Amino acid sequence: MHPTDTDADDPQLPGKDRNFVTALARGLELLRAFGAGEEYLGNAELSNRTSIPRPTVSRLTYTLTQLGYLQHNTHLEKYRLGPGVLALGYRFLANMGIREIARPHLQKFADATDCNVSLGGADRSDMIYLETCHGHGPLIIRLDTGSRLPIATSAIGRAWLCGLTEERRQQVLQELAEMYGNEWPRYEASIQQSFKDYAQYGFCL
Numbered sequence: 001m002h003p004t005d006t007d008a009d010d011p012q013l014p015g016k017d018r019n020f021v022t023a024l025a026r027g028l029e030l031l032r033a034f035g036a037g038e039e040y041l042g043n044a045e046l047s048n049r050t051s052i053p054r055p056t057v058s059r060l061t062y063t064l065t066q067l068g069y070l071q072h073n074t075h076l077e078k079y080r081l082g083p084g085v086l087a088l089g090y091r092f093l094a095n096m097g098i099r100e101i102a103r104p105h106l107q108k109f110a111d112a113t114d115c116n117v118s119l120g121g122a123d124r125s126d127m128i129y130l131e132t133c134h135g136h137g138p139l140i141i142r143l144d145t146g147s148r149l150p151i152a153t154s155a156i157g158r159a160w161l162c163g164l165t166e167e168r169r170q171q172v173l174q175e176l177a178e179m180y181g182n183e184w185p186r187y188e189a190s191i192q193q194s195f196k197d198y199a200q201y202g203f204c205l
Helices: 022-032 043-050 054-066 083-094 097-113 155-162 166-201
Strands: 070-073 078-081 117-123 126-133 148-150
Touching: 022 043, 022 054, 043 054, 043 078, 054 070, 054 078, 097 117, 097 126, 117 155, 126 155, 148 155, 155 166
Parallel strands: none
Antiparallel strands: 070 078, 117 126, 126 148
16 A cells, blocks of 8 residues: 555545445546536546545556546546446436336426426535436526536535435535535525525426
């Protein structure tokens, strides 16, 4: 093990859990580091984004490349996501029967309102679009399957919060408060208003 390759300061680890596989978690964090519109990232950039030591990042990117989850551009000396990631994503979507059930209803609603109507699920502090249907209006924001929006500032995120049990909702709000820090009171006030809107109207903005 490299002298700096320890778990002590790794922000992604859930404490001392003997069943937690650190190497696997770090590899997945590298894949998460690629944002929308960012095709290539180098080892230094991946290390900065994940707080994983650079020697460890080098070994992980090599391994992920060999497995097809990353592709290496020898000219740029950087990596991009590989087909293996797409295969995992589509297998997940293919096994979600709710998408097939919901789609005709989403499309009917989208056609009737000329809006973008979507089904989403939570991933950490974001909502991910699992299915989306578009209306025909010219001013529609056309977010597609796989798009991410913050839970705290999106209608789909606040609708998800409204549907949680009180215990789970408070847990998520606490996590968001820790993430946003000093900015949280501003977000919390509008989220609380969304809860009131949902109770009164059945939807939130």
